[in-house]
Amino acid sequence: MAWDVFLSYCRSDTTPAEALAAELRARGLRVFQDEVGVHRFDSVSRTIMAELGRSRLLLAYYSHAYPTRRACQQELITAFLAGQREGDPLRRVLVVNPERGTAHIEPIELRDARFWSPSAELRHLTEAVTRKVDELPTTINAVVHGRAPLWLPAPGHRPPPRFVGRTAELWRLHSALHPQSATLTEGGGEPVAVVHGVGGIGTTSLVAEYARQFGATFPGGVFWLSAADPWTEQLTAIAEALGAKGNGHAADRVALALDAERAPSLWVVDGVPAGLDLDHVRRLLSPHPTAASVLTSTDASYAELGTGVEVPELPAAQAIRLVLNQVEAPGDRESAHKLVDAVGGHTGALLDLAGSARSAGLDSVRRRLFSRDWPVLEATAKRLLAEVDAAGDAGLDVLRAVTAFAPEPMPLPVLDGLGPVGLAVDRLSRQSVVRLVDGGALEVPAVVAHVIRHSDPDPARHERISTAALAARRERDDFAADERERAAAFRVQVELAHRVPVRPLGGGGLREAISSLHSIFAFTREQLRECGPDSSQRFGEVAERLMEEVLRPFLSEWHPALRRYEDRTQFDDTAWDPTAELRHALDALREPLLAVIRDLSRISGNPHGTRYL
DSSP states (O other): OOEEEEEEOOGGGHHHHHHHHHHHHHTTOOEEEOOSOGGGSSSOOHHHHHHHHTEEEEEEEOOTTGGGOHHHHHHHHHHHHHHHHTTOTTTTEEEEOOSSOSTTOOSHHHHHSOOBOTTSOHHHHHHHHHHHHHTOOSOGGGSOOOOOOOEESSSOOOOOTTOOOOHHHHHHHHHHHOGGGGHHHHOOOOOEEEEEOSTTSSHHHHHHHHHHHTGGGOTTOEEEEETTSOHHHHHHHHHHHTTOOSSSOHHHHHHHHHHHHOOOEEEEEEEEOTTOOHHHHHTTSOSSTTEEEEEEESOGGGGGGSEEEEOOOOOHHHHHHHHHHHHTOGGGHHHHHHHHHHHTTOHHHHHHHHHHHHHHOHHHHHHHTTOTTSOTTHHHHHHHHHHHGGGHHHHHHHHHHHHHHTTSOEEGGGGGGGOSOHHHHHHHHHTTSSEEETTTEEEOOHHHHHHHHHHOSOHHHHHHHHHHHHHHHHHHOSSOOOHHHHHHHHHHHHHHHTSTTTSOOTTOOHHHHHHHHHHHHHHHHHHHHHHOTTSOHHHHHHHHIIIIIIIHHHHHHHHHHHHHHHHHTTTOTTSOOOHHHHHHHHHHHHHHHHHHHHHHHHHHSOOTTGGGO
């Protein structure tokens, strides 16, 4: 059946949404309301989207939680674009805003439009919805899709075939390119967006996906230029394609052609290098005001020219889906999860790993990720290291120090021992390689920490800087670990670093590996006893976790299993052989043991063993 109103809301707003739906139905409106919990899941149900298509109007209950739900945002985009194709992006959308402010509302057109508050009389809202529905004789499905915009120079830059997430960033980009849509509430401004983030994070893909989804906004075309290619040649190609005559400067010819057309268009300059003078960057913008400009770069300082749109790491759920979409192995979610734990939501790194996994398998790639002999992230490492070259040796030293603390932030005073590194920190911050958090600490994305640990061009200096950083941490930490505790932590740290599960397993004997872990359990218990009751609790917490959460569950399962197998083989050649599964379990034990080594190194102040991380 056809619906008058599609009520879009997130699950946490069910109670007010149900009250609103009841009032609308009381006025005789046919209201579709998701009552089966689709919004609890990450993907958008095809059934729900089909019902949206059979509706005339989308009514969004736009709470603070609404923009964080992918399903809600996909519904909003669908209705918004349908109205846009009819000439008014607000034609198919009404908003109820239960919050005090409007900063959470995207896109900018909705923020500037009149919206309704639950504090107002519900009668006025239902009357407005009824009037709006009466103006819409057709459903959203009946809206004719506009033709795709012309891309120049041809062929157009294609978005990834399976673009994942980034809904909030797509809306922010759209708002940045349409400041004139909210001149009363937002003050207007230049239609210039600078899409920035750490190298390989997906700025180019985001802009290409935006041009694909929002192409109807730019009937004058999409002009896609690369900052790395000859500039004049690209401008000349566009001018000729637009039919611009004459022998003048290519930029002037393009401007005259756009002026004759007078249709909104999109001007994209991809891959603008970091560190350029702003006047130089300004000359890359659109030569005519009818074309909104987008720059992609690692340099956030270019946002002074317009509005910055930062592209962060993907949330874990979306990052896992990105990997599984590439390798088409939905049953291997655990391995994908571990890859995401290791490199974070860095799109480029995840795509590199997924590419290797298509031939080797996700589990194999996960094991090789920590091996220097099999650089599965070589392309990502080269790209990131090339980008930090501009920060010089001081920049690498900063990254070495911050990485020693990762994933926890590093207090800024730790940098005091590295000499004059202020300019390097500023440069790295502009490129999103390091981030200032809590006003007094630096952190790095997980992928940067991984690259510095495993692909540092100077491993010896890396070791020295890491040692100094950890020593500085020991001096500045809030807790006071006494010498006995530091010594005990270091002794357990050394023992762990040389055990079979921490190093590559190879063909070592399984009985020896089990015995080795048994001895670690006894050794850790002895060190805890020697620390005594008066020492800090920090080592005790780590030791307890090592024994009770890591070693005991493993040993209680596999020690008797291996013993039973060894006993049975004396009488039965067909006895179940657990060795393959045991090798796999030992391999899985590596990561929790490395995490313990990292925590112990922070107590001892010595990085021994952390190079395996």
